[in-house]
Amino acid sequence: MDPSVLVAGETLVDFLPESDRPLESTERFARQPGGAPANVAVRLAQLDHTPWFWTRVGADPFGEFLAGVLADRGLPDRFVERDPSAKTTLAFVSGDPSSGPRFTFYRDGTADTRFRPGRVPDEALDAVEWVVVGSVLLASSPSREAVHDLVERAETRDCTVVFDLNARPELWPDADFEAETRRLLPSVDVVKASPEDLGPAGFDADAADDAALLDAVAPELHDLGPHTVFLTLGDRGAAASATAAAPWGADDATHDGYRVDAVDTTGAGDAFTAGAVAALVEGEDDLESVLARANAVAAASTMRAGGMAELPDPESVR
Template sequence: MSEPDILVAGETLIDFLPNRPGSLREVETFTRRPGGAPANVAVGLATLAETPWFWTRVGDDPFGDDLVETLVGHGLPDEFVERDPETKTTLAFVSHDEHADREFSFYRDGTADTRMEPGTIDDALLERVSWVHLGGVTLASEPSRAATLDLAARASERDCTVSFDPNARPELWDDRAEFERLVGEALGHVDVLKATPDDLAEAGIDGDGADLARAACKRGPHTTLLTLGGEGALAVATEEAPWEGKATHSGYRVEPVDTTGAGDAFTAGAIAALAGGDGLAEALAFANAVAATTTTAEGAMTALPDRERVERVRGGTPDDE
């Protein structure tokens, strides 16, 4: 097996998924599943046969034991899967409405993924990979904030393609302005931004459709991938990008069971496609198919599909321009 060419970094946690729609106050029974946006992306890439390095930090507790076993079971190398003996693993309780859309309540005060240290990934590894993916949740707490920004800066300096998902979670931030400031700082090192309109609104970036994606590109990235839920996705790239300047895809019709992790599945599909040399339109089509397939089963990481399942969902010719 060849050494991974992609590095993903960020939180791994436990999602508690409700047994029925309703608010957390109403739901009494939950099912435990592994999660965390970067962890989902890393496992998604491995499931798509593009196994990355994964840097994360979990507690030295039973939840951490389960997460490490899950990551390794999906074929991820454990060299940068850290255990923190002094604290616990993050928990996230999820609530669903009747459309399978979800909200989160985090138990993350001083937990392991808030304690990632700058410099853990050395420059030698960054010289050997071509792509580094980061998420916004680790920006909410120190020292993981500094670790994330440091990794983004050093990866950019070494000509890695740096991708970033702001993954706005207002419940993690006491000050929206602080989120906006830190996302802006991160975007100065980012090449490919994956976001929702809500993510960008929280980050102080306004607009609609392609205009919103172009506004995001003005903050630093040469490419913005904008996911639009059931309406699919669009992408805009500047002249600095190594692929064409615009693409859209209307998505695939499926019966959603759980949308948790669909955005992360999209990110994994997009990275796999773009890092593999596909153009922007093909990458959107593939990423949308990965995301759509994921929503047909419960959980985030546990629902991530392999390429065979994705191709079954794709079926006909995708819409693009």
């Protein structure tokens, strides 16, 4: 059976330091596959909702490594493109992975800046019900136009469009993050963000507590287009808001999350997105239950190193 979900976006290589030294004095790194949309796609496959994944890597050793990882994780290769004249994006991780990593990207003219409109045909979009995109591709052209083309065609086919608002200021030297993300929001049904993502997008993320934050940003996001908003709050759990336009109805919900011994929080937000999408695909219409499922996927994902580790699986989520 063909997938009901299509995920689109970057796949890259994360280099994790083998010590807690600053990057300039780090001698050894562990290579890990990464990229927020790639993490989401892999997590969905682990949760028994294998999606189509449209991505673009270089026709270089790192690209071959990533394509092999995606295949090993069970993702079909139909939309895994290899760019013959561009390199694969690299990211070096610093800081404490268990509490919040920082990234240094090598992404000037790399393969994931060179997506082209129309590479996912209409017949593929006709067959799916969900389309998940991230904001990183909006930082450069022609990938920006490719995302808008995909979302516009998905919208005309009544697909539910999920947008992961992922602020990486260092990736936006020549484009306006706030303007580009707000340009896409009117075509989006579900948006997921963290407080760190909201400020660069022009939203007031300075509320003193989580309930006030949801009250402050959800109405504005709803007014821009999305009927459902998910806010991830790190070790404080998550919150959600939906209007009457949502298939699951108007609702507000919070969930405190789960206490685990976190090894690496890289990709926890991506795991949350996958958990939320999986719950909604399965027909869950209670937002608190969706949050509980998504938080469980995120918590389980932090118990191994890397954004595509073997956890979570359905049993660890249960």
